[in-house]
Amino acid sequence: MASEGGTTGSRHATRASESPLGGSLRLHRGLGASRWGFFLRAETMHGYYTYLEDNPGSIRSDEPHFHEMSHGESFLAVLRSRFDQPAFYCLDEPEAALSFSSTLALMGVLHDLAREGGQVLCATHSPVLASLPGATVLEVGDWGYRRTTWDELELVTHWKAYLDAPGRYLRHVLD
Secondary structure, eight states, rough: OOOOOOOOTTTOOOOOOOOOGGGGOOOOOTOOOOOOOEEEEEEHHHHHHHHHHHHHGGGGGTTTGGGGSSSSHHHHHHHHHHHSSEEEEEEESGGOOOOOOHHHHHHHHHHHHHHHEEEEEEEETTTTGGOHHHHEEEEEEETTEEEOOGGOOOOHHHHHHHOOOOOOOOTOOOO
């Protein structure tokens, strides 16, 4: 799978930008598990769209032209066209391109995939995505990582406090 994102068959690269973390990770699939997967990396998805255009055999007949869409629309189109079977899905901040309602649509897709036997690993700063029912929530910080609940997440605490009184936060960043 390309480090810039895409399916297990993608091998495109525009420039080296990946973290060395990948060299330390080992994924093991279970006996009989699907070999298909998808890596969605928000900042490099447009390179993946170009790869699809340059390799016509990799485009499905019913897929739209991703470059002709807005960033958020193209993400939703990828979700609808590529997240369609139980597999392993690795998402790196998928909320970056999505509105609130589109993030809820993503939640529906992820819920359906998990219910059908798929696995999803998602790095996010979104309290919405972190609230997916049934998800195992791990919080990463200076301490390393720890299992937690949605209510205990630092990002949830801050979002709740900000939405309750934005001025408490804005006074520290605005003149």
